[in-house]
Amino acid sequence: xxxxxxxxxxxxxxxxxxxxxxxxxxxxxxxxxxxxxxxxxxxxxxxxxxxxxxxxxxxxxxxxxxxxxxxxxxxxxxxxxxxxxxxxxxxxxxxxxxxxxxxxxxxxxxxxxxxxxxxxxxxxxxxxxxxxxxxxxxxxxxxxxxxxxxxxxxxxxxxxxxxxxxxxxxxxxxxxxxxxxxxxxxxxxxxxxxxxxxxxxxxxxxxxxxxxxxxxxxxxxxxxxxxxxxxxxxxxxxxxxxxxxxxxxxxxxxxxxxxxxxxxxxxxxxxxxxxxxxxxxxxxxxxx
DNA sequence: ACTATGTCCTGCGAGC
DNA sequence: TGCTCGCAGGACATAG
Numbered sequence: 099x100x101x102x103x104x105x106x107x108x109x110x111x112x113x114x115x116x117x118x119x120x121x122x123x124x125x126x127x128x129x130x131x132x133x134x135x136x137x138x139x140x141x142x143x144x145x146x147x148x149x150x151x152x153x154x155x156x157x158x159x160x161x162x163x164x165x166x167x168x169x170x171x172x173x174x175x176x177x178x179x180x181x182x183x184x185x186x187x188x189x190x191x192x193x194x195x196x197x198x199x200x201x202x203x204x205x206x207x208x209x210x211x212x213x214x215x216x217x218x219x220x221x222x223x224x225x226x227x228x229x230x231x232x233x234x235x236x237x238x239x240x241x242x243x244x245x246x247x248x249x250x251x252x253x254x255x256x257x258x259x260x261x262x263x264x265x266x267x268x269x270x271x272x273x274x275x276x277x278x279x280x281x282x283x284x285x286x287x288x289x290x291x292x293x294x295x296x297x298x299x300x301x302x303x304x305x306x307x308x309x310x311x312x313x314x315x316x317x318x319x320x321x322x323x324x325x326x327x328x329x330x331x332x333x334x335x336x337x338x339x340x341x342x343x344x345x346x347x348x349x350x351x352x353x354x355x356x357x358x359x360x361x362x363x364x365x366x367x368x369x370x371x372x373x374x375x376x377x378x379x380x381x382x383x384x385x386x
Numbered sequence: 387a388c389t390a391t392g393t394c395c396t397g398c399g400a401g402c
Numbered sequence: 403t404g405c406t407c408g409c410a411g412g413a414c415a416t417a418g
Binding site: 100101198199236237238252275278285288329332364376 | 409410412
């Protein structure tokens with residue numbers, strides 16, 4: 099379901115609501131569990147940890163965890179850890195959540211009924227619960243230290259770096275935009291919207307884009323993502339953020355989901371065709 | 387190494 | 403009303 103702007107919105111909502119709270123215990127649903135780490139690893143890593151912060155990396159939600167209370171500070175005598183003197187302090191544990199297509203992370207009161215397809219519940223010291231709900235089971239839970247997205251952050255990457263990422267690739271530019279190892283965070287909606295703003299057809303081979311076109315695409319991606327974040331993401335079907343609020347960027351979509359409707363610029367009907375197994379929308383007149 | 391394709395799931399709306 | 407079909411915002415494994 100969510101791409102970068104939706105995950106950013108959800109992360110901010112979660113941060114404002116559960117940062118500072120403590121995970122008392124964790125329940126994981128029956129198999130097949132949507133886990134990348136082992137269940138034991140997740141439970142051991144989460145339990146009794148304070149949620150220091152919630153943020154977004156790529157399309158992932160990241161809960162930065164910290165051990166609770168001063169009791170966990172190392173005591174500087176006795177058998178001090180030897181060796182590894184140059185090694186940095188072990189990085190703090192993190193809970194990593196990928197929402198897949200239909201995943202949600204809800205903040206609920208403990209007495210609220212548990213929704214169908216709830217696969218994990220973190221019981222919080224405040225009496226509330228973080229519930230992971232995901233009908234299609236494409237979402238994944240894991241734990242990590244120093245998590246990094248496989249590709250560059252679209253809103254942070256330098257223009258020249260962006261150009262290098264896509265230059266020379268034979269795959270359609272649409273596929274390249276969706277490749278998380280290149281850019282992390284762009285999904286189907288924002289790929290289509292960015293390509294429209296850059297006036298580039300999605301089926302074009304990435305290598306065929308001129309430097310000028312790549313720079314235009316770079317700007318378009320950043321503008322589209324920034325605007326979408328400002329509007330709380332796109333609510334298509336039933337997406338809502340952590341507070342149950344819908345986003346409004348779907349009202350700004352110029353091509354996504356508008357097959358057959360007139361282009362907002364030139365009135366030519368928007369085309370839909372499948373590229374890399376994903377529906378793609380573009381204006382055959384405005385995009386070259 | 388890069389690229390194209392199939393597959394994992396459930397739910398929804400369209401059409402009959 | 404109820405059935406089938408196609409489609410869905412993602413990411414991987416696999417094969418070429």
